[in-house]
Amino acid sequence: MDVTEKDRRLIAELQRGLPLVRRPYAALGAAVGMAESEVLRRLGRLKETGVIRRFGVIVRHHELGYRANAMMVWAVPEGQVDSLGQEIAGEPDVTLCYRRHAAPPRWPYNLYCMIHGRDREAVLARGRQLAASHHLDRWPHRVLFSGRRFKQRGAWYMPGPADSNGRGEEG
Amino acid sequence: MDAIDRALINRLQDGIAVTRRPFRAVAAELGISEQQVVDRLQALVDSGLLSRFGPLYNAERLGGAVTLAAIAVPEDRYEDVAELVNAYPEVAHNYAREHPLNMWFVVSTERPDRLQQVLEDIRHRSGLEVYDMPRQREYYIGLRFEL
Numbered sequence: 001m002d003v004t005e006k007d008r009r010l011i012a013e014l015q016r017g018l019p020l021v022r023r024p025y026a027a028l029g030a031a032v033g034m035a036e037s038e039v040l041r042r043l044g045r046l047k048e049t050g051v052i053r054r055f056g057v058i059v060r061h062h063e064l065g066y067r068a069n070a071m072m073v074w075a076v077p078e079g080q081v082d083s084l085g086q087e088i089a090g091e092p093d094v095t096l097c098y099r100r101h102a103a104p105p106r107w108p109y110n111l112y113c114m115i116h117g118r119d120r121e122a123v124l125a126r127g128r129q130l131a132a133s134h135h136l137d138r139w140p141h142r143v144l145f146s147g148r149r150f151k152q153r154g155a156w157y158m159p160g161p162a163d164s165n166g167r168g169e170e171g
Numbered sequence: 172m173d174a175i176d177r178a179l180i181n182r183l184q185d186g187i188a189v190t191r192r193p194f195r196a197v198a199a200e201l202g203i204s205e206q207q208v209v210d211r212l213q214a215l216v217d218s219g220l221l222s223r224f225g226p227l228y229n230a231e232r233l234g235g236a237v238t239l240a241a242i243a244v245p246e247d248r249y250e251d252v253a254e255l256v257n258a259y260p261e262v263a264h265n266y267a268r269e270h271p272l273n274m275w276f277v278v279s280t281e282r283p284d285r286l287q288q289v290l291e292d293i294r295h296r297s298g299l300e301v302y303d304m305p306r307q308r309e310y311y312i313g314l315r316f317e318l
Contacts, residue, residue: 017223054186
């Protein structure tokens with residue numbers, strides 16, 4: 001779909017989140033010179049077309065106690081990645097699950113899943129259980145725990161409404 | 172943070188409808204006033220537990236590009252390379268991980284062609300190989316933290 005200049009103005013204004021008032025879309029509209037109804041219509045359309053996945057809270061998971069984060073990866077034959085990915089995606093405790101391009105020979109892995117938890121041992125145990133129940137460890141695999149977090153940009157970055165296009169983030 | 176804050180965060184991670192008064196239904200569900208929802212959210216943002224209330228985008232649909240990149244950084248250069256990488260506004264987050272590829276970061280750019288420029292620039296300035304692992308498919312992107 002087309003993301004128009006006016007949409008981009010809204011997106012830029014939303015970088016730091018919605019104003020926290022009872023009618024946030026009216027406040028947002030006031031800041032960019034649009035009526036509340038127009039803001040609702042534009043954002044509703046961006047949501048319907050999937051440009052916006054959802055409106056909700058974005059948490060700082062470290063600060064909320066989720067400090068153990070394991071990235072589990074497997075090098076799965078091409079023909080089986082999708083079915084395995086869909087299976088794992090349905091498991092509780094899996095916070096993200098992707099297929100990515102491998103970068104062999106150093107990095108042959110193409111199936112990724114993340115498990116976040118409060119405690120490293122518990123996350124590791126859950127990961128082992130997950131791998132066992134889907135027979136995943138017959139393929140080359142690794143579990144990479146995160147160490148220090150060097151940067152986490154909470155907000156969406158966009159220099160300004162005049163600048164075309166936008167960009168996203170992922171966990 | 173009390174039980175109501177936790178319920179509020181759990182509920183609002185699922186997302187709410189884009190309506191004139193988006194907090195009204197949630198307030199009713201939790202048995203507090205709409206103004207209390209707003210005040211609690213503001214307090215949680217101010218204390219740094221929430222980064223914001225707002226949209227989560229699909230970068231590709233917005234016309235941008237995203238990738239996950241990794242570098243094998245020699246230990247004695249780790250701080251310097253982290254500083255170099257993090258200085259790019261296009262780098263969203265950067266984690267140390269336990270592997271020979273020990274620095275992992277997400278790069279997202281407004282224009283698709285800028286993505287490879289950033290990676291190439293980091294290669295050139297650090298003298299290190301930057302591995303590029305773009306996403307081919309997503310199976311689950313729920314990323315939700317139950318409190």
